Amino acid sequence: MSLVSNQINYVEFAAADLTITKQFFEQVFGWSFTDFGPDYTAFDNSGLMGGFYRADMSAQTATGSALIVLYHEDLNACLLAIQSHGGNIVKDIFEFPGGRRFHFTEPSGNELAVWSDK
Template sequence: MPNVDAPLVNRPCWFDLSTSDLTAAKALYGELFGWSYLDGGPELGHYTMAFNAAGRATAALAPKMPGQDQMPTVWTVYWGTADISASVERIVAHGGSMMVPPMHIPGNGHMAIAIDPDGAVFGLWQADPFGGAQVEGEHGAMCWSEVNCRDGATNAAFYAAVFDLDVHMMDMPGVVYRTLHPTSGGEAVCGVLQMDAQWEGIPPHWMPYFAVADLERADTVWAKHGGKQVAGPIASPYGRIMVVQDPQGAFLSYMAS
């Protein structure tokens, strides 16, 4: 897929990891995805940008802030918005809530953290000037995301209303899966997976997907660093998928076409 040279709006635009061990996370994901890093320093809480071999921003890793030791280790999926205040109003109006209100990140943009009606946490990002991921669909870059939830119909309608999208139902035997598309037409921007009895005890959540060039090599690197394989390889029309958990507890998926 092409490089991303303009902010992504009304769709997922960025992934970042909040981790209890930044050093270990950098070693794992650096070898897995071929990333290099730029640490933002203490003034930005050591928020660490990750770049591919071409110098394109792909994601970020950050240590948990003081007092957040008991918070889960997670990847957060951020939605791009042209007006973060208007998006917050829509989120609340359509049954969501705010965990972190909009804040300015000097020299980069504005962010917020929200909760959808089913309980899944997601982020908002307004570029100023940083737009988010600068490449998609290549090794080490974001390639998909989906929200796993108990009430797929309600949650799909929520995201469609907040971000001006259309809901499509996919024909997937044994799985209730919806995709969200621009109202003007075009490819899906994300998925909405209906959780069933097999997901008992797992709370609703967003799942980030990264592309890898070689699934078997990725599995080897993952195991080398102590990561857990949760499910897979899962065959899909778009490639083989592995659902994994890193040693600090964060879940993600990687896939190879």
């Protein structure tokens, strides 16, 4: 990976339970993780590298957090996978110009979205 100035390079989230959060993203999205001690894990194979640090906080759009939006070709299958692996749907599938999306929280409470142009 070559680094480019002035571009987003990395994103970090708080996570109350790193083990459950890692399992969720591995099982639903196929992300890979590297632990750096008991309180931090980095992820890749996600489109943008980042990490989770142990903390009793979470990112929510209702409190002004940025929303990370993932892409998936099969929105319905992705929604079912999220639910079956411990995620919660907080905004059901809706249409917008260019596609459809939904919002969910992962087991540590961080809100993300998934969209599709299909």
